[in-house]
Amino acid sequence: MAVKLLLENAHVEGIRYYEAYRRTGGYRSVEKALKMTPEAIVEEVKKSGLRGRGGAGFPAGMKWSFIAKPEGVPRHLVCNADESEPGTFKDRYLMEFLPHLLIEGLIVSSFALGSNATYIYIRGEYAWIPDILEHAIDEAKANGWLGKNILGTGFDCEIYVQRGAGAYICGEETALIESLEGKRGNPRIKPPFPAVKGVWDRPTVVNNVETLAAVVPIINMGGDEYAKIGVGRSTGTKLISACGNINKPGVYEIDMTISVEEFIYSDEYCGGIPNGKKLKACIPGGSSVPILPANLLLKTAKGETRYMNYESLSDGGFATGSMMGSGGFIVLDEDQCVVRNTLTLARFYRHESCGQCSPCREGTGWMEKILKNIEYGKGKMSDIDLLWDIQRKIEGNTICPLGDAAAWPVAAAIRHFRDEFEWHVLNPEESQRRNYGLAHYADAREIVAA
Amino acid sequence: MAEGAPLFKVTIDNITVEVPAGTTILNAARKIGGDVAPPAMCYYSKLQGSGGKCRTCLVEVSKGSEKDPRPMPKLVASCRTTVMDGMEVKNITSPKVLDARAGVVEFLLLNHPLDCPICDQAGECHLQDLSYEHGKAGTRYEFQRRTFHKHDLGEYIQLHMTRCILCYRCVFTADQLTAKREHGVLDRGDHAQIATFIEKNLQNDFIGNVIDVCPVGALTDKTFRFKNRVWFTKPVDAHRDCPKCSGEVQLWMRGDEVFRITARKDEWGEIKDTTQGKPGWICNECRFEKKQVSDWVIEGPSKVNRQSVISANHYVGVQKPGETFENVMDGRQPRLFMDIHSVSEVNKPEIQLSLIEGPAHSDDFEVNNKD
Incomplete structure (x- = not known):
């Protein structure tokens, strides 16, 4: 049955507070890790094959080993809790219910990276969570897990919670660093990478909440054991925040060996589509990853079963695949309109573009206006090609990945649902009354059954 | 650049140049000059940290360096990418770059008011040059252009926010030149604007330099405003x-x-x-x-x-070609490239224009057209 590493104790009474957390085996990893050398911890994380849970899936151990170690310059660990991707709410769950798990992971990681001042940069809209985290930090401090000379090892560590002001772009690591320094949250131009010049020009590692929390089980069970869970290069467990047209929306911990079909339809996870509706499409990894129609979601283009892991979800590249992303699993049933969905996402990216580089600043707004026309029955056939051309000129030509994130959903929607866009253009009045429904991407389960 | 810094060989559009380590691709290309130098709207060599924002200087790196010959996966901003030894860069020889650049020009002009006839910058505007050289004749944008509330920056400097391309040069200028920066970028995305918070005059002794660094007509000289072209x-x-x-x-x-x-x-x-x-x-x-x-x-x-x-007609450093046609062709005169009589009906020599009464009319040539 499913392995649970992070959410194992999520339903224990009072787990938010120190007593219950410690009673269920909390802070064991700190006791173990502080007896190891920092290099050994990095080695364990490398062995575990843990990949960054923020979206890009970059191996965490590798990232840690890149950090520059100049003499006499402090290093910093920054926890990226600016979880703002539409559809993603796994970090919120972790921080809200298991704040001590994050603190524990932060202490171990800080020790491994030599950070004496560690920051949690938290999204402004999560207004109530900083209080939970700060309470947990106070409890940890009172019990000797933080502060000066932790467990008599001579290692000092402080954790500070920094509230953001509500900007999606501050989830990009260099924009996060700018914002943390008190400046306007504009992404920096890389190189230099944060591992060389980060917060206040000091070497910095920025990791997602879930990545840092996953360090705890890695230390507890050992990197090799952790790597045995999962499949291929997708090791360990992943939190998936499922939402949309499903019976049981919520945060699920999966071990990356289950199929997408099982995840959507099994009662253990999403529990199927409500009201007997059919699956139309799914955005499997948060709003910025390409949307997939049902026929490509459950089976890859080669006809193989698609699994919930990094490799399988990206099978087929962007032509017929998608990405694991940050694990924001958005399901659309047959009543949903892909054009409207794309417009909603385009509006989001227009609103969240920082305005620093021109393709993203101007292109996101342009795409939104065209999509609005199409959605409200004022579109032209040439608009669809124009949209394609605009997204192509944004993608890859911007400073930070927000440009790509804005371009991909539009590209994928046109790639897979062009007939629906054309239907909107050709039937402007009908498209105001009803939705397009299903087409060639009819529920793949029926195709299989037939 | 420090003395004795190693020299890196970099090839831009098949022209090789040697530059010290740490030079950016853009500056190496400027050393070659001419069309090889990518356009730059936001980079300003005198301002630290400028560049990377406008994306007009994107180039393709087809060979990373002698040691690591892999090409770079994306187009890179040449103003912020330093050269490596043996690097090969494609600028105007890469269709990918020209396409991306045309896209960037279109994006920059998307919300630009194109009020050049009444703009004081017209004639020395980098955006004009850029769109002539790299842009397309028409726009595909069919929506209302973005506008802003007016901000008064005091008695010397006129701000036209609608013309701004957000290069951040003026922000860097104020940061690095004047004691206190009073203007900056407010808001974000396509409604980001250069402004003071709240309504202040820009009064610093050196703040006038923002007019010189502005590549477009967003910041102009009030004492010169509408006085002359x-x-x-x-x-x-x-x-x-x-x-x-x-x-x-x-x-x-x-x-x-x-x-x-x-x-x-x-x-x-x-x-x-x-x-x-x-x-x-x-x-x-x-x-x-x-x-x-x-x-x-x-x-x-x-x-x-x-x-x-x-x-116009007095460019700096114009050289007359040393090789004339006669020299190249061993004294022979150049042939006409196109015999106009063979392509135009109007100039058919058999029709004697002097024999036609009054001015020639298209009917007079119809005989030939029908043949």
Whole structure:
């Protein structure tokens, strides 16, 4: 049955507070890790094959080993809790219910990276969570897990919670660093990478909440054991925040060996589509990853079963695949309109573009206006090609990945649902009354059954 | 660049040049000059940290370096990417780059008002040059252009936010040149704007330099506003003994009247170094208040930069070709490239125009057309 590493104790009474957390085996990893050398911890994380849970899936151990170690310059660990991707709410769950798990992971990681001042940069809209985290930090401090000379090892560590002001772009690591320094949250131009010049020009590692929390089980069970869970290069467990047209929306911990079909339809996870509706499409990894129609979601283009892991979800590249992303699993049933969905996402990216580089600043707004026309029955056939051309000129030509994130959903929607866009253009009045429904991407389960 | 820094060989559009380590691709390309140098709207060599924002200088790196010959996966901003030994860069030889650049120009012009006929920058505007050189004739944008509320920046500087392309040069200028920066970028995305918070005058002694660094007509000189067109004025180098700045300026004169004073600029439209070798920023007093010829020691006519319309037919450094047709073709005269009689019906020699009564009409040629 499913392995649970992070959410194992999520339903224990009072787990938010120190007593219950410690009673269920909390802070064991700190006791173990502080007896190891920092290099050994990095080695364990490398062995575990843990990949960054923020979206890009970059191996965490590798990232840690890149950090520059100049003499006499402090290093910093920054926890990226600016979880703002539409559809993603796994970090919120972790921080809200298991704040001590994050603190524990932060202490171990800080020790491994030599950070004496560690920051949690938290999204402004999560207004109530900083209080939970700060309470947990106070409890940890009172019990000797933080502060000066932790467990008599001579290692000092402080954790500070920094509230953001509500900007999606501050989830990009260099924009996060700018914002943390008190400046306007504009992404920096890389190189230099944060591992060389980060917060206040000091070497910095920025990791997602879930990545840092996953360090705890890695230390507890050992990197090799952790790597045995999962499949291929997708090791360990992943939190998936499922939402949309499903019976049981919520945060699920999966071990990356289950199929997408099982995840959507099994009662253990999403529990199927409500009201007997059919699956139309799914955005499997948060709003910025390409949307997939049902026929490509459950089976890859080669006809193989698609699994919930990094490799399988990206099978087929962007032509017929998608990405694991940050694990924001958005399901659309047959009543949903892909054009409207794309417009909603385009509006989001227009609103969240920082305005620093021109393709993203101007292109996101342009795409939104065209999509609005199409959605409200004022579109032209040439608009669809124009949209394609605009997204192509944004993608890859911007400073930070927000440009790509804005371009991909539009590209994928046109790639897979062009007939629906054309239907909107050709039937402007009908498209105001009803939705397009299903087409060639009819529920793949029926195709299989037939 | 420090003495003894290793020299890196970099090939841009098949032209190889040697530059010290740490040079950016853009500066290496500028060393070659001409069309090889990518356009730059936001990069400004005198301002630290500038560049990387406008994306007009994107180039393709087809070979990373001698050690690691892999190409770079994406187009890179040449103003912020340093060269490696053996790097091969494609600028105008790469269709990918030209396509991306045309896209960037379209994005930059998307919300630009195109009010060049009433803009003081017209004629020396980098965006005009950029769109002529790299843009398309039409726009595919069918929506209302973005507008902003007006901000008053005081008695000297006029801000036209609708024309701004958000290059951040003025922000860097104020950061690095003046004691206190009072303007910056407010808001984000396509409604980001240069403004002061809340409504302040820009009064610093050197703040006038933001007018010189602005690549478009977003920041213009109020003392010159609507007084004249750039191409009617003649630039003249002049200096005065100024306690605040170098006092080395360019006067823009028409007849005996000084219409405008700016810092001297180099061929890339950037502030030139002074004779002492320091960046030639000038103070507000020199720029705005010394509008009499008697205030200045005139040095002579300026060499005009390539960005300016007044430079037509007097480009700096124009060389007449040494090889004439006769030399190349062993003394033979060049043949006509196209025999006009063979392509145009109108010029058929069999019709004697002198025999037609009155002016020739298309009917007169119909015989030939029907044949």
